[in-house]
Amino acid sequence: MQIPLSVLDLAPIARGESVSSSIAASVALAQRAEQCGYERVWYAEHHNMPRIASSATSVLIAHVGAHTSSIRLGAGGVMLPNHAPLTIAEQFGTLEAMYPGRIDLGLGRAPGSDQPTMYALRRDPTSSDRFPDDVLELQGFLAGESRVPGVQAVPGSGSHVPLYVLGSSMFGAHLAARLGLPYAFASHFAPQALEAAVAAYRREFQPSAQLDAPYVIAGVNVIAADTTSQAQEQHAAMRRALAVGLFAGGQDLSDVEADVLLRRGAGQHVDQMFTYAAVGTPPQVADYLRGFRDLVAADELITAHQAPTTEGRLRSVELTAEALERESVA
Known part of the structure; x- marks a missing residue:
């Protein structure tokens, strides 16, 4: 294809349908995308949303992976402030071991939920402030270079699952540029800052072990x-x-x-x-x-x-x- 294309599957639960049928639809969608030559399929972490079935993102990825053979699968994204970095390193390290070379890990800092759901997730309201440090901690676990003395991600250590920073504002653009990571902009639902954020990301980009030049994915x-x-x-x-x-x-x-x-x-x-x-x-x-x-x-x-x-x-x-x-x- 002239333009590299991927799919963001929102795993919708249609009126009158069940979660089971929604998951079956996600499998069918990934299979069709694989047949048609798409690069990857991503699933987003949402909570307490009656019409979205992708809350347990890593579990859904594992299921779809078992029914596809080559297309990349990943999170678009995991809302990292909802989780300990070690837990996500273990989950996606496990996925990488199951489906080598096919797993992506997109990271966002939004809650993916409302205030009562944040409480139910036991999320600290200030946890998003730690997002840059949490990304680095997660990156260390996946690279086998843990920033926490005496703690390794098993599975996960040395898996080098590629990270992507997701964003809909200037914050994500600056962070992705500073860390030398690919940047995925959520212009499919939050379009306002698209051009400014992408320009800032390219202007400020610093090469890293994962990426030597800016890489922009636009929704x-x-x-x-x-x-x-x-x-x-x-x-x-x-x-x-x-x-x-x-x-x-x-x-x-x-x-x-x-x-x-x-x-x-x-x-x-x-x-x-x-x-x-x-x-x-x-x-x-x-x-x-x-x-x-x-x-x-x-x-x-x-x-x-x-x-x-x-x-x-x-x-x-x-x-x-x-x-x-x-x-x-x-």
């Missing part, structure tokens, strides 16, 4: 369908689902009620989150992704396929890859 929403009308219908369903998830207070609203919610202000918020979205037929999506890649000269795009059904997401993954593959051959 983008995708709904690729066989016809424009199908893509627009799926986009409308996505807007409703997101509005309900964010603003309905846990209620399961009808489409009519969700449309009212969108008109009352939720729509503006949803559309701002989805500033970067490729919606349409394969040629339209390919054209959008080329322009988005060029906006920040991204080295790789990680695509969040937002169709409301598993079949729609699988088709979107397939059509997007085929469209870009045709362009690279032409």
Whole structure:
């Protein structure tokens, strides 16, 4: 493919579906991405969200790894302040031992939850302040150069699982540059600082043992369908689902009620989150992704396929890859 593509699987639990069916859909999505030549599939850590099934990220990665053979799998990301670095080193060291050369570890400092859930996780409200030090401690465990005397990660020590810094602000950009790590920007839902953050990251980048030059992954929403009308219908369903998830207070609203919610202000918020979205037929999506890649000269795009059904997401993954593959051959 002309543009290196990856997939961010949000592991959605659709209305009327179960967690089991959501996990089965994640397996199918990774298998389709592998068949279509995508670089990697990442899963994000979220908690207390009724419509997302990726809270136990490392467990999900292990399951998907058993049903795929070559595509890279990873966290996009683990919210490190929720965990001890040693625990994450052991988890991802175990994954690397199970699936050698296929595991990534993206790291974020957000809670991935609300205040009551932070309490339930036993998270110190100031733990995000330690994020840079925790990244270094985790890096030491994975490199076999522990910063904690007498403590090694087993499994994990010497595994050199590659780290990625995730971010949606200048903080992550500065940290990734200082540590010489790849930088993945969450422009699929927090687009405001994309250009400034990427520019700062490239300007300040310091080479490291893992990476000798800046590497930028940019997130983008995708709904690729066989016809424009199908893509627009799926986009409308996505807007409703997101509005309900964010603003309905846990209620399961009808489409009519969700449309009212969108008109009352939720729509503006949803559309701002989805500033970067490729919606349409394969040629339209390919054209959008080329322009988005060029906006920040991204080295790789990680695509969040937002169709409301598993079949729609699988088709979107397939059509997007085929469209870009045709362009690279032409």
